Amino acid sequence: xxxxPEVETIRxxxxxxxxxxxxxxxxxxxPKQLSGDTxxxxxxxxxxxxxxxxGLVIELDNGYSITAHVKMxxxxxxxxxxxxxxxxxxxxxxxxxxxPDKYTHVIFYLDKGAILFYRxxxxxxxxxxxxxxxxxxxxxxxxxxxxxxxDLTFExxxxxxxxxxxxxxxxxxxxxxxxxxxxxxANDALFVSRIHPQRPANSLSEEEQKNLLHAIEQxxxxxxxxxxxxxxxxxxxxxxxxxxxxxxxxxxxHSQPCPRCGSxxxxxxxxxxxxxxxxxxxK
DNA sequence: CCAGCAGCCTGTGCGC
DNA sequence: TGCGCACAGGCTGCTG
Numbered sequence: 325x326x327x328x329p330e331v332e333t334i335r336x337x338x339x340x341x342x343x344x345x346x347x348x349x350x351x352x353x354x355p356k357q358l359s360g361d362t363x364x365x366x367x368x369x370x371x372x373x374x375x376x377x378x379g380l381v382i383e384l385d386n387g388y389s390i391t392a393h394v395k396m397x398x399x400x401x402x403x404x405x406x407x408x409x410x411x412x413x414x415x416x417x418x419x420x421x422x423x424p425d426k427y428t429h430v431i432f433y434l435d436k437g438a439i440l441f442y443r444x445x446x447x448x449x450x451x452x453x454x455x456x457x458x459x460x461x462x463x464x465x466x467x468x469x470x471x472x473x474x475d476l477t478f479e480x481x482x483x484x485x486x487x488x489x490x491x492x493x494x495x496x497x498x499x500x501x502x503x504x505x506x507x508x509x510a511n512d513a514l515f516v517s518r519i520h521p522q523r524p525a526n527s528l529s530e531e532e533q534k535n536l537l538h539a540i541e542q543x544x545x546x547x548x549x550x551x552x553x554x555x556x557x558x559x560x561x562x563x564x565x566x567x568x569x570x571x572x573x574x575x576x577x578h579s580q581p582c583p584r585c586g587s588x589x590x591x592x593x594x595x596x597x598x599x600x601x602x603x604x605x606x607k
Numbered sequence: 608c609c610a611g612c613a614g615c616c617t618g619t620g621c622g623c
Numbered sequence: 624t625g626c627g628c629a630c631a632g633g634c635t636g637c638t639g
Contacts, residue, residue: 446616
């Protein structure tokens with residue numbers, strides 16, 4: 325499930341391949357996944373691709389932007405004829421040769437025979453076309469908290485934690501407090517910093533706060549470095565899988581030995597989400 | 608105001 | 624083998 329590192333990896337791919345392309349036409353197979361002024365993108369050129377939290381913003385040269393959230397199973401894929409072979413070589417989970425397929429809900433036809441398409445098995449994601457100057461006031465983008473690796477300072481982090489007695493893991497995943505962290509990186513960051521996921525956020529000592537922020541930055545950077553986690557259906561803009569799943573410390577490792585002390589990793593449900601931790605290392 | 612949870616979906620993996 | 628069902632998940636919107 326794409327979180328900050330996965331969405332950042334998609335962004336990097338789109339920034340590299342999409343910028344400069346002109347959108348010629350759109351095909352909409354599942355109307356509920358696309359909203360806004362869809363006609364506005366026709367004839368416009370892609371200028372830059374940005375990311376805020378887990379959201380993507382593809383800015384066009386006519387004052388409009390394509391905003392998107394891929395939720396769990398969404399994929400934004402770029403394809404052009406001469407790239408097909410190269411893409412398959414990149415250990416793609418999805419064979420790009422058979423795409424677009426029945427899960428492809430929106431297709432943007434670009435110049436030079438390239439396409440950008442949105443594929444989403446569970447149909448939870450969305451694409452919204454809005455004026456660029458209104459992106460920041462859109463419901464999803466409006467309520468995003470500060471970005472780790474970009475503008476989240478230790479002082480801010482401390483204030484966020486001190487105010488609340490919510491279990492620390494739930495707090496980390498609250499997008500309005502800190503943007504971009506999901507279940508995978510929340511679990512792993514807490515393991516790295518040896519903090520129990522159920523600890524009230526305001527109970528952390530200053531040292532624990534520092535360790536946690538450092539761990540968050542560490543796991544997110546590692547995630548980006550290895551192209552994200554492809555535990556489910558995540559692939560980047562060229563259909564390539566990431567490798568972070570090989571670095572999971574505790575996420576989905578229940579009943580397996582803790583990589584640090586050998587104790588059995590436990591699983592509980594916290595805020596309705598699977599929560600994995602080592603009962604011995606994490607206090 | 609905040610916490611908790613249903614709903615949105617469908618492929619996967621389990622038990623029988 | 625095949626069926627049925629719980630489960631996974633981010634976010635919105637509703638309820639208590």
